[in-house]
Amino acid sequence: MAPRRVVGFYTDRRKRVRPITKRGGHRGFKKLFKFVLKKTKKYFDEPLLRSIINSFLRQTPFLRELHSAFVVADAVYTNLDLIKESYNSYQKGGLMGVAKEVRSDALRKDLLVAIKGYVDRNQDSSFSILSMVIERITEEEIKYVRDFLEQAG
Amino acid sequence: MSEISLNKLDEIISLFQKHGRMGARVLFIFKLLKERVKGSFPSATIDEDALNRVCIQKAQELAKLGVEDIKKILSRLGA
Numbered sequence: 001m002a003p004r005r006v007v008g009f010y011t012d013r014r015k016r017v018r019p020i021t022k023r024g025g026h027r028g029f030k031k032l033f034k035f036v037l038k039k040t041k042k043y044f045d046e047p048l049l050r051s052i053i054n055s056f057l058r059q060t061p062f063l064r065e066l067h068s069a070f071v072v073a074d075a076v077y078t079n080l081d082l083i084k085e086s087y088n089s090y091q092k093g094g095l096m097g098v099a100k101e102v103r104s105d106a107l108r109k110d111l112l113v114a115i116k117g118y119v120d121r122n123q124d125s126s127f128s129i130l131s132m133v134i135e136r137i138t139e140e141e142i143k144y145v146r147d148f149l150e151q152a153g
Numbered sequence: 154m155s156e157i158s159l160n161k162l163d164e165i166i167s168l169f170q171k172h173g174r175m176g177a178r179v180l181f182i183f184k185l186l187k188e189r190v191k192g193s194f195p196s197a198t199i200d201e202d203a204l205n206r207v208c209i210q211k212a213q214e215l216a217k218l219g220v221e222d223i224k225k226i227l228s229r230l231g232a
Contacts, residue, residue, distance in 0.1 A: 044194065046203040052190055053211050060230050065185060066215065067223045073181040074220070077174045080166065087162055133184045134165075135157060141187075141205075142164045145180050148209045149172045 068125040069133075076111065076130070086110040178216035183208050 004021035012018050044052075056062040076083065111130060169177045186208040191199065 042194075042197055044190075044197050044199040044203070046200070046207055049190065049199070049204055049207045050211075052193070053186060053207060056186075056189060058230075060227065062189065063223060063227050063230065065189075066182065067220065067227065069181045069185045070178060070220045070223060073177040074174060076181075077169055077177040080169055084166055087159065087166060129181065129185060132188060133181050134162075136188065137161070137165075137180070137184050139158070139161050139164060141184065142161065142168060142180070144205055145176075145183055145209065146164075146168050146172075148213075149168075149176055149179060152213065 065125060065129060068129050072126045072130045072133075075126075083111065175216055179209070179212045182212035182215050186211060 006019045007022050008020040009017050010020055057066075111134065112127060165180070168180060172179070187204060190204060190208070
């Protein structure tokens with residue numbers, strides 16, 4: 001360890017002349033080092049999110065998923081009457097006459113039967129996108145999309 | 154076994170009825186984009202409002218494309 005720089009002298013109680021050294025040199029370095037090593041959490045704002053999505057759109061696996069999303073969305077829309085029938089039967093089938101929830105596997109099965117004839121290649125990808133959207137989308141997200149579409153006209 | 158609220162299913166059906174094929178596409182693409190961004194950066198702090206805004210705008214742009222357009226892009230990329 002390098003000696004501390006002497007900035008002056010003083011006399012202690014025993015009348016000895018002692019050096020006064022500069023304080024905090026090493027501590028300052030440690031502080032700086034700690035700051036550099038501190039894990040920084042990245043904040044994702046709008047421009048960054050835009051560039052991330054644009055980069056997805058240049059990747060073949062994502063474009064394949066996008067293609068499947070188109071196919072599934074169109075198939076679900078085309079078979080909306082069948083899906084409504086399933087919905088009505090769920091409503092009637094619950095305890096006390098009206099169910100509030102439906103088991104996701106039962107719904108998935110009905111949806112898959114409804115759209116099976118419409119998705120030929122990439123079936124697995126289409127079905128996984130269907131499950132992901134139906135199971136994970138929140139009521140707030142549906143409302144957000146609906147409000148946006150209404151404003152967009 | 155997870156369960157899906159019938160209310161949610163009802164909301165989806167009424168959105169599709171009101172906004173048609175385009176509404177269905179926007180909803181599916183919006184959710185796909187959100188899931189993929191969040192899935193790619195699980196420990197990041199993401200501004201949820203900004204993510205919703207960016208995803209819905211991009212979903213609307215993409216929904217206007219046809220299935221064939223996506224196929225063309227894929228074949229251009231050599232997939």
